Amino acid sequence: MELGLALRLVAPPACLSRRRAFPPPGAPRGSSFLSGRRECSSRSGAVASGGVSYAVVEQEEVDEGDEEMSRPRLELIEKPDRNLALLDEYESEELGTSLCANHKSGYVAVLGKPNVGKSTLINQIVGQKLSIVTDKPQTTRHRILGICSEPEYQIILYDTPGVIKKEMHKLDSMMMKNVQSAIGNADCVVVVVDACKVPEKIDEMLEEGVGNKETKVPVVLVLNKKDMIKPGEIAKKLEWYQKFTDVDDVIPISAKFGNGVDDIKEWILSKLPLGPAYYPKDIASEHPERFFVGEIVREKIFLQYRQEIPYACQVNVTSYKSRPSAKDFIQVEILVERESQRSIILGKEGKAIKTLATASRLDIEDFLQKKVYLEIDVKVKENWRQDERLLKRYGYGGEIQAL
Numbered sequence: 001m002e003l004g005l006a007l008r009l010v011a012p013p014a015c016l017s018r019r020r021a022f023p024p025p026g027a028p029r030g031s032s033f034l035s036g037r038r039e040c041s042s043r044s045g046a047v048a049s050g051g052v053s054y055a056v057v058e059q060e061e062v063d064e065g066d067e068e069m070s071r072p073r074l075e076l077i078e079k080p081d082r083n084l085a086l087l088d089e090y091e092s093e094e095l096g097t098s099l100c101a102n103h104k105s106g107y108v109a110v111l112g113k114p115n116v117g118k119s120t121l122i123n124q125i126v127g128q129k130l131s132i133v134t135d136k137p138q139t140t141r142h143r144i145l146g147i148c149s150e151p152e153y154q155i156i157l158y159d160t161p162g163v164i165k166k167e168m169h170k171l172d173s174m175m176m177k178n179v180q181s182a183i184g185n186a187d188c189v190v191v192v193v194d195a196c197k198v199p200e201k202i203d204e205m206l207e208e209g210v211g212n213k214e215t216k217v218p219v220v221l222v223l224n225k226k227d228m229i230k231p232g233e234i235a236k237k238l239e240w241y242q243k244f245t246d247v248d249d250v251i252p253i254s255a256k257f258g259n260g261v262d263d264i265k266e267w268i269l270s271k272l273p274l275g276p277a278y279y280p281k282d283i284a285s286e287h288p289e290r291f292f293v294g295e296i297v298r299e300k301i302f303l304q305y306r307q308e309i310p311y312a313c314q315v316n317v318t319s320y321k322s323r324p325s326a327k328d329f330i331q332v333e334i335l336v337e338r339e340s341q342r343s344i345i346l347g348k349e350g351k352a353i354k355t356l357a358t359a360s361r362l363d364i365e366d367f368l369q370k371k372v373y374l375e376i377d378v379k380v381k382e383n384w385r386q387d388e389r390l391l392k393r394y395g396y397g398g399e400i401q402a403l
């Protein structure tokens with residue numbers, strides 16, 4: 001049964017349960033970590049800190065047919081068939097769902113240009129940090145599914161990469177394909193715009209997905225970052241969007257400060273159809289923990305490095321060993337496109353990579369609620385952003401590593 005398969009794929013412990021969350025930026029750290037010192041040699045001299053090591057790897061070709069390729073892959077589901085969601089009583093009880101007659105459930109696509117606050121809004125609705133948030137555009141690369149459950153409903157949100165006009169790389173076009181499939185599957189659509197920017201039409205953004213649907217999908221336009229402009233300005237912009245866009249409603253919010261987020265939730269709930277939960281109620285995302293570990297490292301790269309560097313980086317979790325009586329052992333590789341970028345990531349005498357590894361490890365430990373040993377390798381993989389086969393392998397084709 002298709003749904004059964006989907007639910008099995010997301011069953012814990014592979015996917016993210018509610019008790020885990022990214023730590024909020026600047027959150028106080030827990031107790032100091034145990035020492036897991038391990039020295040690594042490098043051309044520029046090894047630097048290691050407790051529980052963290054980095055390895056500088058000479059430029060090397062990644063073996064396409066290596067162990068990585070043979071690991072089980074988890075297909076991110078597009079949307080389970082609603083009819084199949086009629087689980088029998090036993091399955092339902094096992095999944096923690098209720099067969100309440102007024103139960104609502106459905107899929108919501110959250111769209112918008114880069115940096116408008118989509119991830120911030122989804123993290124607020126889900127009540128947990130699932131998507132990384134930085135002040136740089138296009139930090140979200142994957143379609144991330146966030147699940148918000150209460151006894152009476154289940155809202156499934158797709159965080160999509162910011163819609164971009166000019167596709168520079170194969171990576172951009174694969175990201176856009178994911179945006180389109182998210183819209184195509186949605187029961188309703190939330191379009192986020194930045195209140196500080198000059199209003200502009202959103203037709204182009206919607207036409208690919210919603211325009212192709214036989215029945216019109218409800219769309220709300222969210223005017224985000226209202227904290228940044230004067231009330232008079234908000235009123236003018238609301239009027240403009242009501243007049244010049246074909247949306248059902250326009251709602252001003254400030255996602256960062258949680259202001260108006262309940263209005264968006266209410267709007268979504270008013271549009272969702274009746275139906276049972278698609279996922280167990282204690283699950284916050286279909287992605288496995290290792291996916292979020294990679295995202296934490298990627299967030300730290302965005303926060304630490306400038307200009308093109310974060311965009312040229314791909315982060316892969318190459319090994320993740322849970323060890324009940326010791327620190328979890330995690331190996332991460334950062335791929336860059338050029339030797340010069342690798343030098344920047346490493347920094348003088350490896351100082352920059354050490355800072356990155358420490359910041360990443362602290363957040364990973366907060367996230368996993370346990371001590372980890374983190375090893376980071378930096379490799380050069382020329383033109384990875386243009387290589388479809390590699391991009392699929394890195395999860396941009398809708399499949400991610402399951403374990």
Ligand SMILES: Nc1nc2c(ncn2[C@@H]2O[C@H](COP(=O)(O)OP(=O)(O)OP(=O)(O)O)[C@@H](O)[C@H]2O)c(=O)[nH]1
Pocket residue numbers: 112113114115116117118119120121132133134135136137138139140141160161162163224225226227228253254255256257
């Ligand atoms: N002042 C203010 N800043 C906000 C608000 N919402 C988000 N931001 C900031 O805007 C920046 C971008 O937020 P994200 O949530 O990453 O935006 P996004 O649309 O997901 O970005 P992409 O990954 O590029 O698609 C971050 O620095 C947020 O802190 C808001 O309501 N008010």
